[in-house]
Amino acid sequence: MCSLTIPVASSEILSLENGEQVLLTGKLYTARDAAHKRLIELIDTNNPPPVDLKGQFLYYTGPTPPKPGEVIGSAGPTTSSRMDGYTPKLIAASGLRGIIGKGNRGFAVIEALKKHGCVYFAATGGAGALLGKCVTKARVVCYEDLGPEAIYELEVVDFPAVVAIDVRGGNMYVDGPEEWRERRVGGRG
Amino acid sequence: MKTISFNRIVVAVRELCMRAACGLPPDVLDGLKSALRAEQSPQGKAALAHCIDNAAIAASERVPICQDTGVAVFFVTVGSECSLTGGALSDAINEGCRRGYRDGYLRSSIVNDPLFDRKNTGDNTPALIHYDLVEGDTLTITLLPKGGGSENMSALRMLKPADGKDGIVDFVVETVANAGGNPCPPVIVGVGIGGTADTASLLAKRALLRKIGSHHPEPRYRELEEEILRKVNTTGNGPQGLGGLVTALAVHVETFPCHIASLPVAVNLNCHAARRATIEL
Numbered sequence: 001m002c003s004l005t006i007p008v009a010s011s012e013i014l015s016l017e018n019g020e021q022v023l024l025t026g027k028l029y030t031a032r033d034a035a036h037k038r039l040i041e042l043i044d045t046n047n048p049p050p051v052d053l054k055g056q057f058l059y060y061t062g063p064t065p066p067k068p069g070e071v072i073g074s075a076g077p078t079t080s081s082r083m084d085g086y087t088p089k090l091i092a093a094s095g096l097r098g099i100i101g102k103g104n105r106g107f108a109v110i111e112a113l114k115k116h117g118c119v120y121f122a123a124t125g126g127a128g129a130l131l132g133k134c135v136t137k138a139r140v141v142c143y144e145d146l147g148p149e150a151i152y153e154l155e156v157v158d159f160p161a162v163v164a165i166d167v168r169g170g171n172m173y174v175d176g177p178e179e180w181r182e183r184r185v186g187g188r189g
Numbered sequence: 190m191k192t193i194s195f196n197r198i199v200v201a202v203r204e205l206c207m208r209a210a211c212g213l214p215p216d217v218l219d220g221l222k223s224a225l226r227a228e229q230s231p232q233g234k235a236a237l238a239h240c241i242d243n244a245a246i247a248a249s250e251r252v253p254i255c256q257d258t259g260v261a262v263f264f265v266t267v268g269s270e271c272s273l274t275g276g277a278l279s280d281a282i283n284e285g286c287r288r289g290y291r292d293g294y295l296r297s298s299i300v301n302d303p304l305f306d307r308k309n310t311g312d313n314t315p316a317l318i319h320y321d322l323v324e325g326d327t328l329t330i331t332l333l334p335k336g337g338g339s340e341n342m343s344a345l346r347m348l349k350p351a352d353g354k355d356g357i358v359d360f361v362v363e364t365v366a367n368a369g370g371n372p373c374p375p376v377i378v379g380v381g382i383g384g385t386a387d388t389a390s391l392l393a394k395r396a397l398l399r400k401i402g403s404h405h406p407e408p409r410y411r412e413l414e415e416e417i418l419r420k421v422n423t424t425g426n427g428p429q430g431l432g433g434l435v436t437a438l439a440v441h442v443e444t445f446p447c448h449i450a451s452l453p454v455a456v457n458l459n460c461h462a463a464r465r466a467t468i469e470l
């Protein structure tokens with residue numbers, strides 16, 4: 001298990017291989033459907049983004065509200081493919097280095113990850129209580145009117161994730177099922 | 190005749206929402222533990238261990254199991270000997286839902302208009318409520334908080350009667366295989382067979398209310414459940430779709446008579462965070 005501190009050096013990003021389990025520490029910015037729509041509208045109209053994502057990590061999550069005295073509620077990943085229509089443009093315009101979500105990505109996203117040197121990580125969907133515990137600070141950066149879909153800046157410590165798609169396009173959502181499908185058929189599973 | 194007041198229902202539904210969000214049913218937790226014993230892929234084992242640890246944290250700290258606390262789907266059976274006073278039952282359930290999501294610090298995940306406005310209603314209402322009218326003097330309310338990730342992978346196919354069992358098996362396995370990691374596997378597969386397009390979909394959703402380890406009462410359908418489960422678990426998708434042996438924890442089939450020309454089949458998937466809770470009044 002390798003620990004990564006965000007911002008992660010380019011050399012480290014390049015060396016990550018799909019399937020590798022990592023623990024992330026540092027800053028994550030959250031954004032899901034509605035925030036993506038707004039970010040892309042800004043890019044399309046040549047307006048500056050409300051947050052500088054260069055070299056940063058984006059996390060697809062819409063957390064539950066914190067109880068009094070808590071930092072955040074439950075905060076696991078949401079399905080990434082809903083953002084596929086926005087992601088290539090966002091990566092190209094922002095210089096993101098990492099994206100965290102769940103589930104496979106489309107062809108255009110994978111090409112953008114490869115071209116711009118960005119890694120796609122999977123966090124465990126449905127483990128929001130556990131992942132929320134890794135968050136030590138949370139504040140709304142913008143789009144507060146979107147409620148759970150606002151952009152938050154989170155500080156995380158030892159946030160567990162898997163390298164799902166690396167910068168060479170190696171894809172755990174393809175390689176993993178292929179490997180285990182064969183094992184079952186071969187009777188080795 | 191038993192009298193049940195509006196306020197009593199509001200209070201009960203409020204509690205139900207909070208309880209369902211934080212407590213994983215014991216049969217689901219057992220299913221995850223069995224899955225961890227069976228799983229061999231390192232990523233799959235890690236994900237399953239996360240899910241089991243997550244359930245313990247959620248229960249002890251009263252924090253939602255998943256940040257997607259769902260659309261609140263209620264299944265309500267109303268006994269013919271129940272007299273409801275003080276207001277409409279649907280209004281009481283919605284008010285209880287509103288308070289439960291607010292007071293339980295659960296996420297509001299409902300937008301007011303599906304296409305144009307998409308503005309969050311801020312209190313997770315309206316709930317979706319299905320009613321059954323039965324004999325007796327009991328009002329039973331079951332909540333299935335349903336996450337968007339798994340719901341989005343639902344499918345309906347109007348098969349030909351000639352497609353038969355193989356057509357159904359192929360369609361269900363294909364649906365689960367294509368869903369990949371999106372519905373948060375290992376999933377529970379709800380299959381509704383028969384009725385019309387709408388009833389088949391509701392049967393598939395209702396199938397998710399069954400406990401893991403339960404079977405269809407008819408041996409032929411029990412065998413169908415087992416066959417689909419075996420085949421789903423050879424897709425290789427595994428926990429979270431990252432590769433592995435356990436793609437589904439269970440397959441539940443529910444059936445209803447249908448038209449001579451039809452063989453409707455619906456699939457509704459539930460994530461491993463398969464929350465449900467029931468209250469009887």
